[in-house]
Amino acid sequence: MKTYYSKNRPVLKNCPICGKLYADAGSGACQKCYDAYRNYEEEIRNFVEANPNCTAGDIVKKTGAPLAIASKMIQSGQFAMSGKIAYPCSRCGKLINTGVYCSSCQQAVQQATANANRLAQEARRKYLTGKKKSEKESGLNIIKLLRGKK
Known part of the structure; x- marks a missing residue:
């Protein structure tokens, strides 16, 4: 039942x-x-x-x-x-007056997103070509790169 x-x-x-x-x-x-x-x-x-x-x-x-x-x-x-x-x-x-972010912050968020996508594509391309991942290509280090730290 x-x-x-x-x-x-x-x-x-x-x-x-x-x-x-x-x-x-x-x-x-x-x-x-x-x-x-x-x-x-x-x-x-x-x-x-x-x-x-x-x-x-x-x-x-x-x-x-x-x-x-x-x-x-x-x-x-x-x-x-x-x-x-x-x-x-x-x-x-x-x-x-509109939206969630001002124009300068909106540009900064878009730029950070574009950089993250570019880094992810590079990491994927290197991974697919058989190269070893270096420490700088890990996800945690991508965040550091986006924040301007190396």
């Missing part, structure tokens, strides 16, 4: 915010923290409607909401029609 379970069945988890045990039915946090999150979202939404060209810092100062919640709402595009809202770049902290 088979037992069938619903995909929407609650799962016991620890709340990522307060750490208490709760039955997660998809909210991602216990009811108390979820309600607090929703209250912050409402406060942020009301503030941005009244102040369309504010910064993420202004939102945090005036509403008392955590920067993580404000940044998540801004980056998800919830205020795209409300004006330009500046928030910090995830890498350097420079104020930006």
Whole structure:
């Protein structure tokens, strides 16, 4: 006899915010923290409607909401029609209006990715041609090379 379970069945988890045990039915946090999150979202939404060209810092100062919640709402595009809202770049902290990284950090990430791909292709080519791998071609040393260390 088979037992069938619903995909929407609650799962016991620890709340990522307060750490208490709760039955997660998809909210991602216990009811108390979820309600607090929703209250912050409402406060942020009301503030941005009244102040369309504010910064993420202004939102945090005036509403008392955590920067993580404000940044998540801004980056998800919830205020795209409300004006330009500046928030910090995830890498350097420079104020930006779109995306996750400023243009200089975006270029740096793309360059590091391209270098990593190039080094991986070189290592693969040398491996396939039968040459011994040297210490500089290991994965750990590729990370050191990306960071500018030899």
